[in-house]
Amino acid sequence: MRVQPQRAGRLVPFLPLKKQVPLALLAIPRCGAGSVVRFLERIYGPEGIARGAEALAENIFARRMQPVTADCVVADLPLVRWLHFSGAAEFLRVAVLRSPWARIVSHINHLAEIGPDGAGPAGSSRRALAEEVARTDFGSRFGVERFFNRLRLIDVSFDNIQVRMLVTGTMSALVKKITLRDVDVALAELERFAVVGFCEEQLELQRALVRLTGASVPVGAVFEGAGKGSVLSVRNSVAREVLLPLYEMDQELYLRARSHWLARHA
Numbered sequence: 001m002r003v004q005p006q007r008a009g010r011l012v013p014f015l016p017l018k019k020q021v022p023l024a025l026l027a028i029p030r031c032g033a034g035s036v037v038r039f040l041e042r043i044y045g046p047e048g049i050a051r052g053a054e055a056l057a058e059n060i061f062a063r064r065m066q067p068v069t070a071d072c073v074v075a076d077l078p079l080v081r082w083l084h085f086s087g088a089a090e091f092l093r094v095a096v097l098r099s100p101w102a103r104i105v106s107h108i109n110h111l112a113e114i115g116p117d118g119a120g121p122a123g124s125s126r127r128a129l130a131e132e133v134a135r136t137d138f139g140s141r142f143g144v145e146r147f148f149n150r151l152r153l154i155d156v157s158f159d160n161i162q163v164r165m166l167v168t169g170t171m172s173a174l175v176k177k178i179t180l181r182d183v184d185v186a187l188a189e190l191e192r193f194a195v196v197g198f199c200e201e202q203l204e205l206q207r208a209l210v211r212l213t214g215a216s217v218p219v220g221a222v223f224e225g226a227g228k229g230s231v232l233s234v235r236n237s238v239a240r241e242v243l244l245p246l247y248e249m250d251q252e253l254y255l256r257a258r259s260h261w262l263a264r265h266a
């Protein structure tokens with residue numbers, strides 16, 4: 001669809017077609033967003049989903065491309081930045097949370113799989129993080145403690161990411177430390193979401209999306225990125241203890257959100 005030119009002061013990067021219920025998925029890293037998008041393809045079609053809102057918005061505001069028209073947007077950026085876009089209120093919001101320790105394990109294993117070269121260019125913080133993962137022996141307490149201490153030297157988004165994605169525009173632990181007050185704010189933000197699902201309960205999340213959109217599609221398990229090798233196991237109790245500060249506030253958010261949403265929909 002051709003998009004009419006917009007004035008610079010009110011550029012709207014994402015415009016819903018409104019052929020279906022406009023929906024924005026807040027894609028928190030390693031929380032199962034890939035599997036959710038695969039299911040959303042059943043509702044919106046593969047071509048009906050605008051993936052990678054962060055990169056798309058950068059190109060749109062730089063006038064390298066026109067605004068995007070789609071009823072489903074994958075918002076792979078912090079909520080604060082998504083809400084800053086004109087027109088964001090046109091989309092109902094969906095979020096998926098994941099058991100925080102499982103999310104950390106998945107994040108580390110993903111970095112181990114792609115390696116430093118796949119993580120980013122030389123000198124980037126994400127590459128530096130992947131390099132630390134590659135050199136760490138997660139089977140020893142010394143190795144895990146060294147990894148944890150080395151993170152303080154890297155300006156990269158890694159700790160308490162689920163809370164960060166909901167409350168702050170910066171993902172940097174060096175800029176913003178996450179506190180219990182931020183957990184309160186994150187929970188208040190989740191109240192404004194149309195659907196809050198949990199990675200471990202995929203079928204229930206799918207049913208909620210079907211109810212929200214009114215679509216007539218079958219629910220069924222969708223697995224994205226499963227069955228890959230790992231350097232860290234969720235059963236590694238030593239790593240779980242040492243790395244607790246990296247997910248402690250996420251754990252508080254996850255437990256309180258689950259309790260609230262299960263009670264709300266009981």
